Amino acid sequence: MPARSDDVRYGGVTLLSSPENGRYPCGNSLLVAGSEATALVDPSIEVGRRGREVGPVDLAVVSHAHEDHVAGLHVFPEVPAHVHPAEAAAVRDPEVLVAGFGMDEAAAAVFGAELRTGFGVTGHEDVRPMDDGDVLDLGGRTLTVVHLPGHTAGHCGLLVEPDGFLFVGDIDLTGFGPYYGDVGSDLDALEASFGRLRDVEARWYGTAHHRGVLEGRAAFLAALDAFAAVVTRRDETLLGLLGRPRTLAEIVDHRLVYRPHVALPFVAAVERRTAEQHLARLQRAGVVRTEGDTWFRA
Numbered sequence: 001m002p003a004r005s006d007d008v009r010y011g012g013v014t015l016l017s018s019p020e021n022g023r024y025p026c027g028n029s030l031l032v033a034g035s036e037a038t039a040l041v042d043p044s045i046e047v048g049r050r051g052r053e054v055g056p057v058d059l060a061v062v063s064h065a066h067e068d069h070v071a072g073l074h075v076f077p078e079v080p081a082h083v084h085p086a087e088a089a090a091v092r093d094p095e096v097l098v099a100g101f102g103m104d105e106a107a108a109a110v111f112g113a114e115l116r117t118g119f120g121v122t123g124h125e126d127v128r129p130m131d132d133g134d135v136l137d138l139g140g141r142t143l144t145v146v147h148l149p150g151h152t153a154g155h156c157g158l159l160v161e162p163d164g165f166l167f168v169g170d171i172d173l174t175g176f177g178p179y180y181g182d183v184g185s186d187l188d189a190l191e192a193s194f195g196r197l198r199d200v201e202a203r204w205y206g207t208a209h210h211r212g213v214l215e216g217r218a219a220f221l222a223a224l225d226a227f228a229a230v231v232t233r234r235d236e237t238l239l240g241l242l243g244r245p246r247t248l249a250e251i252v253d254h255r256l257v258y259r260p261h262v263a264l265p266f267v268a269a270v271e272r273r274t275a276e277q278h279l280a281r282l283q284r285a286g287v288v289r290t291e292g293d294t295w296f297r298a
Contacts, residue, residue, distance in 0.1 A: 100152070234257075
């Protein structure tokens with residue numbers, strides 16, 4: 001069935017179209033239909049817009065607890081939401097979700113209000129754990145959980161069989177590059193997740209944002225390599241900044257991740273966490289050093 005004429009089918013997987021083509025603050029939601037149940041994956045703002053016209057839904061699956069991946073969950077308050085244990089509290093409670101960004105109090109208040117008014121996030125009562133290798137059986141179609149930490153601690157992909165559709169969530173292959181700016185994000189773990197994905201065979205590779213769906217392993221690996229290369233470019237940008245001594249505050253103000261015009265409430269926190277992880281890795285490699293809050297090339 002596509003749920004709407006401009007939705008796209010990949011075997012038993014339906015990608016729900018949106019006017020934004022999955023660009024943040026929207027995202028790519030999936031319906032995965034088996035003979036016994038239908039799963040809604042990453043209910044986005046688009047699900048919130050469509051409401052119950054999305055169709056019958058028996059369970060939700062959330063790749064990770066960011067606002068754009070749970071924005072439509074309130075449409076189906078009665079269904080269980082399956083999520084990695086590291087993300088469960090944030091799916092239940094929007095305050096936990098906000099705290100995961102590490103924002104100051106003023107920014108957190110602004111973002112908390114935006115969760116309610118812009119995203120429709122209310123929290124979800126029936127949250128059930130799923131972990132690496134778990135299989136959700138929909139009847140003739142299964143979703144196997146692939147834990148891909150780094151973006152967040154509990155970020156997961158899903159392999160849909162027999163279709164050969166691998167949903168990689170926010171390893172989204174966009175030109176923006178990888179995000180690892182939460183309190184629980186981990187750059188080293190994310191790069192390990194890139195390595196794991198290179199070993200997973202699929203026909204289609206679906207992302208949570210506007211890159212959409214790639215067909216074929218060669219196209220996916222090329223896109224993944226380009227996505228991962230953004231990390232190296234951020235290292236290079238940081239080393240260029242350290243052509244003279246810089247404080248962490250100066251590095252954060254320069255921005256490794258977001259363009260200067262972006263004014264989202266979590267930008268400062270994300271930039272700080274990102275810079276800290278790059279600096280720590282470069283320091284372990286002996287490339288940079290610090291005296292107090294000032295950083296230098298070694």
